[in-house]
Amino acid sequence: MTRSRVGTPGLLLRHTSTGITGSLLVALLVAIAVFATTVAPRALVTLGTDELQHRLGELSSLRDITGLGRIGLVGGLADPTAEELLGPTDHAIQQSASLLRPPLGELAGTPRWVARTAQQDAVLPEGAPAARVRLKLAVDLAWGDGIRIVSGDAPSAWAGSDDGTVDAPLDIAISQATGEAMGVTEGALLRYGALTLRVAGVYAPTDPQDAYWAHAPDLAEPSVSAPDGVVPTVTTSAYISPDSAPGLLNTFAAGALSAWIPIDASTITYGDAAEIATQTRTRTATNFTLPAAGELRFSSRFADAIDQTAARVVAASALLALALSGLLGVLLAVVTLGIGAIVERRRAALVLIGARGASGLQLRGAMALEGLIVALPAAILGAAAAVVLVPEPVDASAWVLPVLVAASVPLVFAVRAGPHDVRARRRDLRSRGGRVRVIAEALLVGAAALALFLLSRRGLAASASAVGIDPLLALTPVLLAAAVCALALRLYPLPLRLVLDRVRGGDSAVGLVGAARAVRAPVHGPTASFALVLGVTVVVFSSVLGTTLSVGVTRAATAEAGADIKVRAVEIAPDTLATIAGLDGVRAAAALTRIPGAQLDDDGGTSGVTLVLTDTAALHAMHPELPQLDARDGGRIPVAVSDDLPLIGDDARLGSAEVVVQHRRAPRSLPGVTRDWVLADSRFASELGREGIVADLLLIAVDDADAVDRIAASAERTVIDALSEQGRATVTVTTARGVLDDARSSPVIAGIEGALPIAAGAALLLTLLALALATLAAGAARSHLVGVLRVIGADRRQQRGILVWESAPVVIVSILVGVGLGLALPFVVTSAVDLSAFVGGDVAPSPVIDPLTVVLAVCAVLVTAVVAGATALALGRRLTPAVTLKMGER
C-alpha cells in the first residue's frame, strides 16, 4: 500500500506521473524541435565557414593582401650595409602585418616583399640562342629561403655603384627555367644598360607550389612569347645579393616594390568574416607609408570574396528558413496534438477538481507546471545534443527560437486546459467561440498577407550579414499555410452540408451518419488539419524547390560552359574542326571566330560590335534558340544580333556588306560573348571581308553525356596536335559537367540540396504522426460509435464506411490544399526573390515541378490515412459494445 501524500507538489507529481507514455512522446518531440532550432543556426554558421574556406581556397594566393608601391632608400649614408639600407623598410612591412588586430591579425602570416628595378633589355652573350630578354633585378632579404642553388654560387656583393664605377660585373642568380629559356648557364655575362651582369648561380624553387612563387612568378619562370617568325621574347627577373643593393640606389629607386601579407584561410570562421572583410577594407583603403618616402598601396580580393560568400550563405539560410520553418510548424502542430491528447486524458480530473472549486488559474497553472516538467528536461537534452554535435559559437539571438519553442509547451498545456465543460457538446452548435474565431481568422489572413507583402518588398535576405533563421521568412510559409488552412476549414463544411442534405432524402445510412458526423462532430480538430495541410505543403514545397535549384544549377552551369564541351585555343583550324566533328559520339561541333571592333551601321547610326562567325547550322543543332543563317535573304546576308543593340530597322551594313537582321536574341544566349554581338554564318566570311581569320572557340555537343570525358580528351588532343609548341599552352577544355561539379562542390549548394529532401522526408513523417495522433485521439468517440453501430446491427462494411467518412473529407481537403499551397509557394518565393545569385548564371530559375515526387508524397499520406483508419477500426471492434457504451456514459 502506498503512503498517501498530502502536499500540493506531491499531489501534482502524482497527477503528472499518471499515463506517462503521452508525456514521453511530447518530450521526445520537444527535444527534437529544440534540437532542430538550436542546431540550425549552428549548422548554417558551419556551412558558412565551409563555404568561405572553400571559396577562399579556390582564390589561393589572390586572397593575400598584396601591396604595390615604391621602396624608400635612404641616400647619403656612408657605405651603408644592406641591413642599414633595407632594414627599416623590412621592419615597416613586418609591422604592417603585426599591427593587424584580430581576427584578421590571426590569419595573417609573415609578410614578404621583393623590390625590383625597372625592366631593361639584357643582351645575351654570343653563342646563346637568339632571344630578346626583358630583365628586372630583384632584391629580397630572405631570397635564399625558398630556393636551392642548382649550379654555381649565390651572387656576391657588388662593390660598384650605379652613379660611379660600373666596371666590375654585378652578380645575379637566375632560375633554372630562365636559364633554359635564355640558353645561358652560370658564368655567362650579360650587358644590361651600363652594367655587366654575371650569372653567378642558377637556382630552382625548393617548393614550386609555395605561395611565394605565385606572388613572384617572374622569379620562378620566365614568360616567353614566341609569335611565328619573330625572335622570342623572354621576360624574367633575377636576384642580386641584398648586399649589392647599396650600389644600386638609383636603379631601385626607379623600380617597384611588391609586398604581400599571406592570409591563411584555413582557420577563418564565418562568424568573424564580416569583421575580417571590414578590417581588410580598412587596411587597403589608405596607403601604407614606408621609411624614406616609400609607400605601399595594399589591395585584396579577400573582402569581396567574403562578401560574395556571405551573400550566398545568407541566400542559403533564407531558403533553409523557408523549408525548415514549415517543418517546425508541423512539428509544433504535432506537439500541440500530443499535448491535446495528454490534456484530454487529464480532462476528467480537471473537470472534477474544477467542480470542487479549483479556479481556472489553478487548473491552468497545474497543467503549465506539467508542461514544464515535460518540456524542460527534453529541451535541455535537445539543446545540449545540438551544442555537442555542432560546437559552433553563435550569438545570443540564436537562442531565441529554441527558448520560444520550449516555452510554448507549458503555454499550450495551460491553454488547452480550459475552458472545460462538464458536458460534451456538438461542435457545430458552439456559438460562443464564433466571433472570436472570425476575428482570429481575419487576423491570421491579414498577417499572412502582410508577411507576403513585406517579403516581396524586401526580398529573400534581410541583410548581407545576417545568418540564421530570419523571422519574416520563417513565418511567411507557416502563416500562409495557417491562413489557407483556416479558410479551407471554413469552406469545407459547405460541400459536406450539400452532401448531407442529399443523403438525408436517400436510404443510405452510411452516407447519412458519416456526413452528419463530418459536419456536426468532426473528429479531427483544426490543429490536426493544420498539421496535415502544412505537412503536405512542406513536402511538396521542398521537393519543388529542390528540383528547381538542381535544375537551376545545371542550367546555369550549362549556360556558363556554352556547350557540353568547350575548347579554347589560339587557333582552331577548319581541318581540326572537321576531325572533331567526325569523332565518334559528337552530335555537333562549331568553331566560333570572334572579331571585336566590327561596325554595324543602320539608319540610327553606328554601333561597335563583336562579329561572330560560325557554322550556324551546327550551332543551331546545339542551341536551338540560335538561328540557322546560311540562306541569303533578298540578296542580303542574314544575321542575328544581341537585343542590347539599339537598332532601328532590320537592314544594316556590316562594314561594306549589306546585312539583314533576322533575329534578335538575349545578349548572353551566344556562348563566348556577353554583349553587342552580331552572328553571321562563316560561309559569308569573304563577303564580310573577314576571310582567313582563325576561330579560337570550339563548342561540341555530344550524344551521350557519359562520353563527355572521352570526347573532351580526344578533342583536346586533336586541337593540340594541330598547334605549334607555343600554341599548345593556350588550349583549355571546359566541360559542362566539370562546371557543374565545381558548382556542386560548394558546401552551401550541397548543403541545401541535401537539406531539402531531409526536410521533405521529415515533414512526411510528421504528417503521418499527426494523422496517427489525431486518429488515436478520436478513439473513445469512435469506439462509442462502433458500439452503437454494432448494437443497431450495422455490418462490418457499413462500420468501415462510416469510419471512412470520419477521416476522408479532412484528409482529402488537406491534401488538396497542401499540394496547392506547396506548388504555389515556390512561385511566390521565386517571384518575390531572385534565386539566380544562389544557383549562379544570369537567368532567374523558375519553379520546376517533378510530378513523381508530388504523387509519391500524396500516396504516402493516403496510405497512412488508410492504415490509421484500419487500425482504429480494428481497435474499436475489439471492445464489446457493452463496454464502449458504458464508457461513453457520463
Next chain:
Amino acid sequence: MSPHIRCTDLVRIFSAEGVEVQALQGLTLAIERGELTAIIGASGSGKSTLLSILSGLDVPTAGRAEVAGHDLLAMTARERTRYRRHTVGFVWQQTSRNLLPYLTAVENIATALSVSHTPRRTRRSRATELLELMDIANLADRRPAQMSGGQQQRVAIAVALANSPEVIFADEPTGELDEHNSQLVFDALRTVNVELGTTVLIVTHDQAVSAQVRRTLQIRDGRMSTEVHRSTRTDEHGNESTHAEEYAVLDRVGRLQLPEEYLRALALRDLVRLELEPDHVEVHPTALRKDTA
C-alpha cells in the same frame, strides 16, 4: 430567515439547431438550512439539471436561484469558484466519477484541500477526521479500485465535505449500489446532516432512500409537482409509526399538477370541472369533449 436554498421560476432551455428542450419550466423550490431533502422524478424530469445549476456547474436561462445567500445567476467567475470551493459539495452517481482513480482516499481529500489552499500540516488530520466520520478510516491509503462501491461513495462524501461546505448535493448517490451499501451511504449522508448540520439535497430514484427522508419533492416535466412530508408519531402505546402526507405545488399563477395516479383513477383528461367550495376546490372529470365530438 430566508430559506437556505431557494429557486423561483427557474427555467433552463437547451437549444440545438432549432430544437429547444425545456429542461426546467419554471421550477420553484425552498429548502431550509439543515434540512435533509430528497428530490424524485422520472428520467428527463429535470432533476439532474436542477442539481447542476445548484452546484454552480450550469447557469439557468431565467428565474432566480439562491444557495446560502449566493445568487447563482449573478456570480462572477471568482465568486463561482469560491462558491464551489466553500459553499457546496457534491456526490455523483458514478462512483468512478467522484474520485481520481490514481489517488488514495487521503490524497483525494488532500487534493480538494489543496485547491482551497488549506495549510499542508492540517490536511492529513482533516482527512483522517472525515474518514473517521464516514467510518472508513481504515481505507485511508487505498485507491478507489481497492474499495467497494459503497466505500468509494463514502470516500466521495468525505471529499465533498473536505472544505466544510454548507450544502451537500448528491445525485443518485446510491444508484449503482446494492441495498446494503445503499443504506450505508444514506446513513453516512444522514450523519453529515445530523452531526455537522449540513443541508443535504439528494436526487434519487431509490424508494428506500426517499422513504427515510422527512421531505420528498417530486419533479415532473421541469416543475415541482408534489411534496410528501413524513413525520414519525408515537401513539399512546409508545409505538412509532411513520405518516406521510402528500401536497401538490401551486405556482404563482395558480397552476397545479395533480398526481399521476389521481388522473388515472378518475380518467381526468383535457377538461375538468372545478367547483369552489368554502374551504377547498373540487375537481370533477367531464365527458363533455366526447359528447360534443
